[in-house]
Amino acid sequence: MDRVPVNDTIIYALARLVDDAQKDRRDPSHSDIEFQFKRAGLTHVDPNKDGSPVGKAKRLRTVLSWAIENDIAKAETLSVGIISAVKGCGGFRNTSPNFVGVDAAADLSGALHAEGIVLGEDGSISLVALENLSGRNLTQALRGYVNRAKKGIEDAALAVGTSKDLVEAVAAHVIRELWGSYPSTANFPSLLGQAFVALEMATPEQESVQGEHQRCRLERSLYETACAVNNLRNKQGTGHGRPWVPDLRAGEAKAAVEFIGVISELMLDNLERKKP
Template identity: 50%
Template sequence: MNATSTNNEPKNYMASRPPLSDAIIVALSSLVDDSQTERRDPSHSDIEFQIDRARLSDADPGRQGKPVGKSKRVRGTLSWALSNDLPAGEVLVAGLVATVQGCGGFRSESTNYCGAEAIANLASALALQGWELTPDGIMQPRVLASLTGKELTSALRTYARRAQQGSLDGPLLAGTAKDLLEATAAHVLMQKWGSSTTSSNFPTLLGQAFTALGFATPSDPVTSGEPANKRVEREAYALGCALNALRNKEGTGHGRPWDSSITPSQARFAIESMGSIARLMLDALS
């Protein structure tokens, strides 16, 4: 099965794509399932529209010659996307939840109400990925400033994983003005030393976090016979500082988180590398 790529996906979706996981697939499939109740919207036509908009029509079980229910249709399409085209799947998640919301699926007095349990299940699945679902059906990244301890570690780990997958969306910025590495470094210092630095100097911040974790930095002299992983740690620090230098110093509010001189390929490498370095730090923190 070869679904259409989403390289040209609608720009309005690029800014804040929600996550996609196995748990979200199950929960979202249940959200549109009306097999146990009287018929309610969204209709098959509504679902098909969102599948087409995400450019996943070839992955749609509803077009394979046999009639299928809404739940199976959504589950099959999203499952394919999870393994083969994650950005397209994230676009579809956003579209489906918006459609359910528009049909009144989150209002208990509506004839299209999805049910408290189905909504709670989706909210729980999204929470595991660092997102929240409001009672009226709005999905948004959890604000990291409101999280501490293990909850913050979990949220940062989610963003790191998405970055490693090459995600280019707004949630990569972790819902704050800080980038992923800065937020992770500050969290490490809070967990290890009980406070985070107030320094605006990123190399200093990252260096302190590395030191707190027992990682080597270029300021640590190479010793004879030291483990090879110490070289990896030094290079990870240097790469982290280089990635920070690529950031658009004018801020991310203009839709360009990276310096305009770098190519899309370099930007993707930078994002994936940020995820890997953040993951290295968070794994050491656990």
């Protein structure tokens, strides 16, 4: 993996990995951290660039906090770089003088798992295998992708590790949770339509009736939007490389990912409303 999700909880967990203020010095060093800043293209917000000494933990928090608000992709690149640097120094090995500690490793593991990432005991990182999850655990993992999609992060368009895009994975999960099984051979519009019906959401197949709630018009529009976005997918791949048709402009791709996130989130919210 070349990027991992970032939120405030993950930022503070990462900062604990490099914090040696209360202990004997341990690697990664300041220069190691600076190398990761350069690699992520974030040296311009490094508080040490002007010569004022700042501790490693505060230095990393400052840069990641700026990046999460201004350039989330760079924040995700820096985060995976920091984990790799800590791993390379033996930070996840309890016999190493650079061991970060059981609590610090566990805190980061928990924060990443909530975003669909598994942190191994050796510091390796991998995606949660969605196929091995069900029920609330799968809902939580899908929400990790939803949160990234809402920020326009392109690889969140696919439920990585499956051949489905995020909306399709959510639709299958909804049908399985509410109806017990789902038609694995159904095409995208049919699968999404069944999920909408299971969630009591309106689809274009259901004609509007006098007196219906105004949300029905929104739900029909979201269904059409999801189908339109699905048609922009590059059907030749299964998640490797850019998931969109070649001539889609960057702004259009970002909007498409954000639509995916919004629609998926609403479906998961409605699922939890029906199955609290």
